[in-house]
Amino acid sequence: MTYLAKPKFRHPDIEINELGFSHRDYEGSISTLCAGCGHDSISSAIMRACFELSLPPHRIAKLSGIGCSSKTPTYFLGQSHGFNSVHGRMPSVLTGANLANRELIYLGVSGDGDSASIGFGQFAHAIRRAVNMLYIVENNGVYGLTKGQFSATSDKGSKSKKGIDNPDSPIDLVSIAMQLGATFVARSFSGDKDQLVPLIKAGLEHQGAAFIDVISPCIAFNNHQGSTKSFDYVRAHNAELNTLDFITSQAPIGVDYPEGAAQDVRLHDGSTIRLRKLSADYDVHDRGAAMDHIYRLGRSGEIATGLIFIDDEPSDMHARLGTAKKPLNALADRDIVPGSAALAKINAGLR
Amino acid sequence: MQATDISDPNYFHKVVDCQWACPAHTPVPEYIRRIAAGDYTGAYLINWKSNVFPGILGRTCDRPCEPACRRGRVEEEPVAICRLKRVAADYKNGVAAYMPKPPETKNGKRIACIGAGPASLTVARDLSPLGYDVVVFDGEAKAGGFMRSQIPKFRLPDSVIDEEVGFALSAGAVFHASRRIDSMKALLDEGYDAVFVGTGAPRGRDLDLPGRKEAAANIHIGIDWLSSVAFGHVEAIGRRVIVLGGGNTAMDCCRSSRRLGGEEVKVIVRSGFDEMKASPWEKEDAMHEGIPILNFMVPKTFEHENGRLTGMTFEKVRAEYDDKGRRRLVPTGEADEFVACDDVLVAVGQENAFPWIEADAGIAFDKWGMPVVDEKTFQSSRSNVFFGGDAAFGPKNIIWAVAHGHDAAVSIDAFCRGADVADRPPPLMNLISQKMGIHEWSYDNAIAVDERFKVPTLANDVALKDIRKEVELGFDLKLGYAEAQRCLNCDAQTVFEAKLCIECDACVDICPMDCITFTEDGDEADLRQRLSAPAENLEQAIYIGNGLKTGRIMAKDEDVCLHCGLCAERCPTGAWDMQKSLIEMTHAGHACRSRA
Structure with a gap:
């Protein structure tokens, strides 16, 4: 946490994207989280991803609930739409906003408390309904704002800062998202932006329910010996399934890899996810096998990170419901008020 | 790459670009902070110690510090360092009380300085408090040399010269007015232990x-x-x-x-x-x-x-x-x-001329008629004769003459004690944490974009009427404060302790200038291209910290660092700290003869 505003100075040779923005233009106000918080790194990765994708900030809607993680949208994308909802209710608000305006890019930011406890049902239904969004959980396994109680994602046996073992089973949001039909599922680590940034880019571009569980060490209450969400533990037990590059349709596809080492996943909009497999027989398209694989890794204390599952042909809520193609605010009067003839037709159908 | 050795005083000295560029290595940020704090006397004395003539230089210096100023790399214009020196000189109060007094005991050594310009006066100032009997000869009635005779009074009033020449001579150096030395041999025959030639480039x-x-x-x-x-x-x-x-x-x-x-x-x-x-x-x-x-x-x-x-x-x-x-x-x-x-x-242009130094005086001259002088010790081929200022290496400017004077005084002191003149004393470096509280530093780290303030001047119709009317009015207190606040405090160093680092990236994320990178090790040329922002300014060092748990290195490009301290504020473990590097050159004198 800092009281200073970040100076407006920027590097004289700062990189500029297609829109003429630098990554500094994607910043929000200065973070009030604890120094070293993993969440700040995730904010930084989100800014970087939006910068690299040249997304116009005003086309992004960032929504969150309550908690340390849910404070973060204030700290990035200061020029975007934002909604800070009631605790655990972000998924409903996001679903509603998406129904009203399908043209914005939806970014839901939540935490383990907000999504795995009070908002667990909300989380489940937004995923199940295939809302076109990127849902990021900044998962630190602890209630930081209330001084360090175990959260629903704390691993069984993980130690609290006071040295007490967690007796309860954890909720693995990745497994839940897989089970509920999410069409893009990934896990990453706040301390590894090389992995996280491309995942966020791919998730933002995914046309369906995309979910990323980001392990984000809580420096103040969950970064000690015995914690399974500390920097040291995650670095020591990180089972990377793959690393990836996200290549937009405009950008040339660069480096070639030896056959078998890289797998290109072509997306419907022309962009490509280039996976470099680290786990040889892992198939990101096989939902069942993926669930099995991460379950086994989890059982052995390993944390599977990388792109876990992707459906190349996702569907979303609008397609399923057959809604209007335009945002509600762009519909003309004649679309909204079809006239008495149309009413008569509807009435006739009900007689 | 090797981890950066921050115990080498030159490493952080170079980061303080202004001080590094100053021939006399004046601790610029240190005195600018004093000005911002309203301590003009303190600011003056810091200057006086380094450059002897703050009031004169604050009006006339060639300012090698300003093109070097980091503010000039992140904004249009550097800090008005030179004119802030004048602020210190204009608003100081009672500095005479702090000036060295003639020592009670003399060491019995006699030094002659020829020419009463900035180089000779610096030698006199440095040596007379140590017990040397210093005499300064000049052909003019008043001391000051070209500072008095060449610089127009509308730029540099006599009153400023009088005061600072007075300070330089306050520790008992004797000024022999209107005595032009026309024979080096005759002077040497007077039995001085050492002679310093500071006669400028008079032709x-x-x-x-x-x-x-x-x-x-x-x-x-x-x-x-x-x-x-x-x-x-x-x-x-x-x-x-x-x-x-x-x-x-x-x-x-x-x-x-x-x-x-x-x-x-x-x-x-x-x-x-x-x-x-x-x-x-x-x-x-x-x-x-x-x-x-x-x-x-x-x-x-x-x-x-x-x-x-x-x-x-x-x-x-x-x-x-x-x-x-x-x-x-x-x-x-x-x-x-x-x-x-x-x-x-x-x-x-100007030329040197030494018609008064006899060919058989034992002082060698090169084919251009310049004395053969050692660039570090300022000793001539005759071991008890030293040169400095324009007389040594041709026309430069006042601040160079002062720097030469300091170095020549160190040599003369060593020579008179029978020590090795080539053995140069190292500078003093202090590196002290500036942390005062969780978000409190002992310097003002709120950096803002701010344009350079203009020094007020007299209107042309008034200024051009009187050649003795000083045309620049100098910053007033308010402008002086505002300009002082533009200083980035480059001496508040970002000091990195790798063993405390947990590699959380907080510093990388917060740095407004993308200076910090955690990455795989490599050679410097390769590394410079792999940083968060490419480090193209090869004059500026990359600060390397190694010994991190992941085996990566921390690489910080010093080039455009604002010294805002946000990396240290965001660091959860104190791996980053802002520490003030105070570097003082060692002048002649007891305290520093063996500081090392």
């Missing part, structure tokens, strides 16, 4: 062109003319004046002419405007006073009629560069240009 170059002799009455050598003006021997000049030359002396000549009756004063230079030797601000000041600077005109003849100068002809040229980038001036083929004038001031 102005002439231009031997057709008509020079015939029109001599109205052709003046710039530096001679300036001293005649300074001492009141010349009080008028013709209505139309041509000043030849593009250095700072030419600027002083033309601005003085404007004040002595010159209405149409022109500066005419051979080469291009941009290549002129004069400092940009001195050119601006001249042009502001209605003096055009005409370039690419090579003087050909002095035109005269009935023994009276009527004007000059110039050949028009343009610059051509060969493949090695060497410039050649080639005629454009246009007709020569005649410029009418009543007087010409020739300010095309």
Whole structure:
């Protein structure tokens, strides 16, 4: 946490994207989280991803609930739409906003408390309904704002800062998202932006329910010996399934890899996810096998990170419901008020 | 790469670009903070210790610090370091009480300084408090040398020179006025333990062109003319004046002419405007006073009629560069240009002259007539004779003379004690954490974009009427504070302790200038391209920390670091800390003889 505003100075040779923005233009106000918080790194990765994708900030809607993680949208994308909802209710608000305006890019930011406890049902239904969004959980396994109680994602046996073992089973949001039909599922680590940034880019571009569980060490209450969400533990037990590059349709596809080492996943909009497999027989398209694989890794204390599952042909809520193609605010009067003839037709159908 | 050795005083000294660039290595950020805190006396004394003449330099320095200033790399203009020095001098209070007093016991050694300019006065100031009997000889009635005779009074009033020359001599050095030394051998025969030659570069170059002799009455050598003006021997000049030359002396000549009756004063230079030797601000000041600077005109003849100068002809040229980038001036083929004038001031350079040093005095000279002087010790080929200032290596400026004086004093002190003159004392470096609380630092780290403030000046109609009226008014307290706040405190160093780092990336994320990167090790050229922002300024170091748990290294590009301390504020473990590096050069004296 800092009281200073970040100076407006920027590097004289700062990189500029297609829109003429630098990554500094994607910043929000200065973070009030604890120094070293993993969440700040995730904010930084989100800014970087939006910068690299040249997304116009005003086309992004960032929504969150309550908690340390849910404070973060204030700290990035200061020029975007934002909604800070009631605790655990972000998924409903996001679903509603998406129904009203399908043209914005939806970014839901939540935490383990907000999504795995009070908002667990909300989380489940937004995923199940295939809302076109990127849902990021900044998962630190602890209630930081209330001084360090175990959260629903704390691993069984993980130690609290006071040295007490967690007796309860954890909720693995990745497994839940897989089970509920999410069409893009990934896990990453706040301390590894090389992995996280491309995942966020791919998730933002995914046309369906995309979910990323980001392990984000809580420096103040969950970064000690015995914690399974500390920097040291995650670095020591990180089972990377793959690393990836996200290549937009405009950008040339660069480096070639030896056959078998890289797998290109072509997306419907022309962009490509280039996976470099680290786990040889892992198939990101096989939902069942993926669930099995991460379950086994989890059982052995390993944390599977990388792109876990992707459906190349996702569907979303609008397609399923057959809604209007335009945002509600762009519909003309004649679309909204079809006239008495149309009413008569509807009435006739009900007689 | 190797981890950076921050115990080497030069590492952080280089990060303080202004101090590194200053020949006398004045701790600039340290005194600017004092100004911001309203401690003008403290600011003055910090300056006085390093550069001896803060009030004089605050008006006249060539400011090598300002082009080096980091603010100039992240914004348009550097901090007005020079004029802040003047603020310290203008608003100081009672510094005389802090000046060294003559020592109670003398060491019995006698030192002669020849010439009472900045180099000799620095030697006198450094040595007399140590117990040396220092005598300073000068041909003029008052000490100060070219500071008094060459720099026009509208830039540097006598009162400022009097005060600071007085401080330099306050510890008992004796000034022998109006005694020009005309024989080195005779002086050496007087049995001094060491002699310091600080006689400057006293001879102005002439231009031997057709008509020079015939029109001599109205052709003046710039530096001679300036001293005649300074001492009141010349009080008028013709209505139309041509000043030849593009250095700072030419600027002083033309601005003085404007004040002595010159209405149409022109500066005419051979080469291009941009290549002129004069400092940009001195050119601006001249042009502001209605003096055009005409370039690419090579003087050909002095035109005269009935023994009276009527004007000059110039050949028009343009610059051509060969493949090695060497410039050649080639005629454009246009007709020569005649410029009418009543007087010409020739300010095309200065030369050294030592007619008073006998060939058999044991002092070797090179083929250009310059004394053979060691660049570090300032010792000549005769072990008890030392040179400094313009006399040593040709015309430079005051701050260089001061730097030479300090180094020569160290040598003379060593020589008189029978120590090795080549053994130079290391500088003192202090590195102290500036942390005062969770978000509190002992310096003001709120950095804002802010344009350089202009120094108020007299209006031209007032300034041009009186050659002794100081044209620059100096910053007032409010402007001085505002300008002081532009300093980035580059001496508040980002010190990294790898073993405390948990690699959380907080510093990388917060750094407004993308200076910090955690990455795989590599050689410097490769690493410079892999940083968060490429590090293209090879003059600036990359700070390397290694010993991190992941085996990566921390690489910080020092180039555009704002020293805002956000990395340290965001660091959860204190791996980053802001520590003030105070670097003081070691002058002659007991305390520093073996600081190491």
